[in-house]
Amino acid sequence: MEFIDEKYIDSLINDDKLNDPALQKEIIDKSKDAKGLTLQESAALLNIKNKDLLEYLFRTAKEVKEKIYGNRLVLFAPLYITNQCVNNCLYCAFRRDNKELKRKTLTIEEIREETEFLVKQGHKRILLVAGEHPKKSSMQFIGEAVKEIYDVHINGGNIRRINVNTAPLSYESFKVLKSFGIGTYQCFQETYHYHTYHKMHPDGPKHDYAWRLFAMDRALLAGIDDVGIGALFGLTDYKFETLALLSHAFNLDQRFGIGPHTISVPRLEPAFNAPVAHKPPFAVSDHDFKKLVAIIRLAVPYTGIILSTRERAELRRELFELGISQISAGSRTSPGAYRESQESIEEFEMEQFQLGDHRSLDEVVKDCCQLGYLPSFCTACYRSSRTGDRFMELAKSGDIGKLCVPNAISTFKEYLIDYASDETKSVADKFVENEIEKLSGTTKTKTEKMINRVKDGERDVFF
């Protein structure tokens, strides 16, 4: 585990030489080539205090994001299949010792109903989430759930990519998981700080730091192409966490030739009967949160950065500018909650943590367009086998944009025709026209042809 080198990370954080505005400016200048940053350079940027330099950092993160992702934002929703858990994470409402939490594991029929709800909202991507439990979240159950979700088809709408966020698996189980046809396997280390990790996970299988840290190695070796890492910000010093998270990403890149497909940046939120969640030991301010997101964008320009509805709408808007490329929308964090009333006490007693953004998918979509972001429901890469190193090659050559823009526009048009409210349509139809106008040459012609097919009633049009 030497690639999470705590001493080295601490020495970088405390290195006065990295506290130099001239050096920090030089590093930001250099980052514009979208080739990434070293750990030392990232540490220097984490030390920025000067207001003008911070603004420059933010502007550059926006520039690099636009260079690689354009103005696209990929949308998804989580689907919780069980809140049963054998672990006792001090920050999570699903923890085993929370006897007041109403426990629920969805039946296959309920999973179908939840999926139907999401499909009817217009979602095309789901993040399947589960507590850790040998029976309630067994591989067999996850397999049946994935099959059921993919099976739901309503008037041309269906879930086309299922990513999975579950406890770490063995190499053999990852092979089975891959055979279910999942997209990205996601698992957050929560905190990379060894001592804090053990304090936060006092018992249960999750107590084993190394088992979790090497989950991605096992997943990649078992043939899962795309893996997503993350840290739960607020458990330890954010500078340490950011540098350790980047160390993990760099290490995967060095050993497997591809870094993580995504990095998630959840911040600790209040959670029912979770002792640590109401008063984070190292609460991360909005200011520092924005800084760390911008630095991750510059350090690993080709990695998707995921932001969930844990954050408030206003802050989410600011973070889109700094490098976020995927967002959840219209989320619920308890099993079965999509079909139940959002206000019900029952849901609160089953949810994992409190949300900061309660808006519906339709409202988020309208907001994105008003802010100049193109909502994308595209799942083409995964289904055209452009995953893992094939995706990274395309991304790094800059060619991915030529595929993504038409696919984003055509899947968004599909959404607008089938699901959007009149109010959203009135904003978004014009927005889509402008997006097409921005294109030129064959990309424009292809996009127009795709849009016409969608208008003629064809669904799932992509290339």
Ligand code: SAM
């Ligand atoms: N049980 C599995 C695990 O722990 O890896 C997977 C699902 S867990 C429900 C998903 C993630 O929720 C965790 O990895 C953790 O980062 C996040 N989480 C837990 N409690 C949270 C809280 N109070 N605020 C924000 N995120 C939280």
Ligand code: SF4
């Ligand atoms: Fe269980 Fe995951 Fe919550 Fe920990 S974070 S208590 S492992 S569901």
